[in-house]
Amino acid sequence: VTLRLALLAILTAEPMTGWDLVKYFDGTVAFLWRAPHSQIYPQLRKMEEEGLIEAEVVPRGEHAEKRIYRISDLGIAELKRWASEPLPVRPQRDPQRLHANYFEWGSFEAARVQLGEHLDHYTAALRDWERFSEDLEARRVPLLRRRLESRPREEHEAIVAFKLFAFGGEISRAKMEIAWAKEGLALLDRLEAAGAKLTGDAIALP
Amino acid sequence: VTLRLALLAILTAEPMTGWDLVKYFDGTVAFLWRAPHSQIYPQLRKMEEEGLIEAEVVPRGEHAEKRIYRISDLGIAELKRWASEPLPVRPQRDPQRLHANYFEWGSFEAARVQLGEHLDHYTAALRDWERFSEDLEARRVPLLRRRLESRPREEHEAIVAFKLFAFGGEISRAKMEIAWAKEGLALLDRLEAAGAKLTGDAIALP
DNA sequence: GTAGTCATGTAAGAGGTTACATGATTAG
DNA sequence: CTAATCATGTAACCTCTTACATGACTAC
Numbered sequence: 001v002t003l004r005l006a007l008l009a010i011l012t013a014e015p016m017t018g019w020d021l022v023k024y025f026d027g028t029v030a031f032l033w034r035a036p037h038s039q040i041y042p043q044l045r046k047m048e049e050e051g052l053i054e055a056e057v058v059p060r061g062e063h064a065e066k067r068i069y070r071i072s073d074l075g076i077a078e079l080k081r082w083a084s085e086p087l088p089v090r091p092q093r094d095p096q097r098l099h100a101n102y103f104e105w106g107s108f109e110a111a112r113v114q115l116g117e118h119l120d121h122y123t124a125a126l127r128d129w130e131r132f133s134e135d136l137e138a139r140r141v142p143l144l145r146r147r148l149e150s151r152p153r154e155e156h157e158a159i160v161a162f163k164l165f166a167f168g169g170e171i172s173r174a175k176m177e178i179a180w181a182k183e184g185l186a187l188l189d190r191l192e193a194a195g196a197k198l199t200g201d202a203i204a205l206p
Numbered sequence: 207v208t209l210r211l212a213l214l215a216i217l218t219a220e221p222m223t224g225w226d227l228v229k230y231f232d233g234t235v236a237f238l239w240r241a242p243h244s245q246i247y248p249q250l251r252k253m254e255e256e257g258l259i260e261a262e263v264v265p266r267g268e269h270a271e272k273r274i275y276r277i278s279d280l281g282i283a284e285l286k287r288w289a290s291e292p293l294p295v296r297p298q299r300d301p302q303r304l305h306a307n308y309f310e311w312g313s314f315e316a317a318r319v320q321l322g323e324h325l326d327h328y329t330a331a332l333r334d335w336e337r338f339s340e341d342l343e344a345r346r347v348p349l350l351r352r353r354l355e356s357r358p359r360e361e362h363e364a365i366v367a368f369k370l371f372a373f374g375g376e377i378s379r380a381k382m383e384i385a386w387a388k389e390g391l392a393l394l395d396r397l398e399a400a401g402a403k404l405t406g407d408a409i410a411l412p
Numbered sequence: 413g414t415a416g417t418c419a420t421g422t423a424a425g426a427g428g429t430t431a432c433a434t435g436a437t438t439a440g
Numbered sequence: 441c442t443a444a445t446c447a448t449g450t451a452a453c454c455t456c457t458t459a460c461a462t463g464a465c466t467a468c
Contacts, residue, residue, distance in 0.1 A: 002301050003427080009308050019447050032304050034297060039428065041448060064436045066447060080406050083312030086319050087305045089327040091240060092298070093456095094376075095208045098238050099293045101372035102215050104365045106289035113292050121295040151405060158402040159310045165393055166307035169386045170300075176382045180375045187371055196364040199357060200286050209455080225419050245456065247421060270464045272419060299428095418465070429454080437446070 001082075004047055006033050007040070008071055008079045011053060013147040015070035018044050028141065031129055031170060044069060052078055100184065105200040108192050112185065119181040126174035133167045136160065207288075210253055212239050213246070214277055214285045217259060219352040221276035224250050234347065237335055237376060250275060258284055306390065311406045314398050318391065325387040332380035339373045342366065 010016075010024055021044070022037040024030075044067075047053045052075035055067040071079075096118060103111040135141050139148070139160065148156050216222075216230055227250070228243040230236075250273075253259045258281035261273040277285075302324060309317040341347050345354070345366065354362050 001426085002299070002304060005308070006304060009311070017447075018449095019445095022447090030297070032307055033299055036429070037448080038430080038450080042450090045449095060447075061437055064447070079308070080311050083305070083308055083310075083406055084316045086316070086323055087301055089302060089323055091236070091331075092300075093208070093239055094298075095293055096295065097372050097375050098208060098212060099289070100375065101238055101369055102211070102285070102289055103368040103371075104289075104361065105215070105286050110290045110292070117292055117295055125297075152403070154401070154403040155310065155405055157400070158397050158404055161393060161397060161402075162309040163307055165309075165390055166303050168389070169303050169306065169383075172382050172386055173379075176378050177375075180378055183374070184371055187367060191364050191367060194363070195360070196367075197358070197360045198364055199361055200289055207454090223419070224421095225417095228419090242457075243420080244422080244458080247419095251421095266419075267465055270419070413468100415468085416466085418463100420462085422461080423459085424457100425459105426457080427455085430452090432451080433449080435447085437444100439444080440442090 002033065003035055003039065003043055004052070005079060005082050006035075007043065007047065008052060008075050010143065011069060011071040012076070012079070013143050013150070015056070015068050017066050017068055019066070021069075024143070028132065028143065031132060032166065047075070051075075104198045107198060107201050108188055110200075111188055115181045115184045115188070119178060119185075122174045122177040122181070126171060126178065129167055129171045129174060133164060133171065136163050136167065208239065209241055209245065209249055210258070211285060211288050212241075213249065213253065214258060214281050216349065217275060217277040218282070218285070219349050219356070221262070221274050223272050223274055225272070227275075230349070234338065234349065237338055238372065253281070257281075310404045313404060313407050314394055316406075317394055321387045321390045321394070325384060325391075328380045328383040328387070332377060332384065335373055335377050335380060339370060339377065342369050342373065 006025075006029065007021060010021060010029065018037070018041050022040050025033065025035045025040065044053065044055075048055050048069070051072060053069045054072050055069050057065055057067055060066045096114075099114060100111075103114075132141075136144060137160070139145060144160070144163070148159065151159065212231075212235065213227060216227060216235065224243070224247050228246050231239065231241045231246065250259065250261075254261050254275070257278060259275045260278050261275050263271055263273055266272045302320075305320060306317075309320075338347075342350060343366070345351060350366070350369070354365065357365065
């Protein structure tokens with residue numbers, strides 16, 4: 001149910017094609033939600049059938065066509081309904097944490113590689129998120145600008161603040177994961193120096 | 207692929223029935239991974255077919271039977287392979303963050319309810335995780351005790367340390383989410399006091 | 413007897429990943 | 441002419457959620 005809401009929310013800024021939406025889900029929006037085109041195109045068709053969005057078929061060159069989607073009143077109502085209803089907090093599954101829980105079945109080296117990648121991933125993510133947050137704050141993000149243009153000025157502050165708040169959560173998350181990975185690497189050094197043995201090292205792999 | 211590994215890992219402590227595994231995934235293991243019985247029973251059958259586990263059919267009373275699963279050598283090899291290979295870090299999807307990103311489509315009240323639930327959820331989770339971490343550290347957890355009994359003493363420190371490390375990550379996560387929710391509640395107060403308007407408030411719901 | 417626990421399934425459907433597939437348009 | 445970009449799909453497969461379904465055993 002979340003993908004459709006993200007699609008509706010983006011379409012509130014301006015009408016666009018599936019391709020444009022795919023790009024957003026591969027670019028800026030990807031910081032919060034990502035989806036491949038194989039998920040987006042069928043979803044758009046479904047939402048069109050349900051009347052949440054309306055497509056305008058426009059010729060593209062001489063032989064091709066494209067469909068420009070616009071959010072309908074029903075779509076706006078749906079978006080508001082979703083925003084007004086509490087979203088149940090579901091416990092998250094985290095494969096990385098489970099992996100760490102069972103590091104003893106691997107080797108110190110494997111655990112180090114894993115945590116190294118964890119560190120790299122969140123370090124890069126933190127950089128991207130922080131940069132994007134700055135762009136948001138300076139209102140340099142095209143999608144945001146178009147959204148703001150369509151809304152009265154007294155709404156602007158809240159719109160920007162909520163986005164900064166949401167991204168701030170991801171930034172905190174990234175910082176937390178970086179600290180966790182570093183702590184893990186230190187733990188590995190300590191254990192190895194103390195001569196600890198691992199289950200996975202004890203028996204050779206076939 | 208992760209559920210099967212969690213199942214294998216639990217079975218390294220001792221052989222048990224699907225029911226026992228269901229209970230673990232509804233109890234202690236649920237802190238890191240949860241799964242309903244409708245997922246566990248078919249998965250066990252599949253793993254049995256693949257030779258990762260072996261079932262012993264045991265009579266239960268006069269008319270009933272139960273299947274006690276034991277991890278096989280192939281299963282142990284699979285568990286080690288998984289622990290040794292780096293697990294790709296996938297970007298997480300977070301519906302809560304996306305929801306917060308679009309708070310302007312709802313009302314201050316709806317956002318407050320949402321963040322209140324977020325706060326409650328992670329406050330409770332933090333309490334549970336911290337309690338469980340203490341139990342782990344004191345080696346009061348039955349499953350851990352049985353695991354340790356089957357392994358030489360020089361492995362014990364690392365086994366316990368990795369589990370504490372993994373749960374420590376979840377504890378950090380919970381603290382971060384608590385701080386985020388509180389920050390959000392403060393933001394809502396500030397915006398409302400400043401007289402900010404929301405898109406969702408502007409137009410009445412049908 | 414009855415409530416709680418032990419025990420094991422099936423099925424429909426949503427959501428997500430990866431791969432397969434195609435072709436037009438545009439800028440160099 | 442050729443590469444990049446624009447544009448739109450389908451299909452197989454896996455995971456997860458929710459609901460439906462059944463029944464034996466045990467302690468009171």
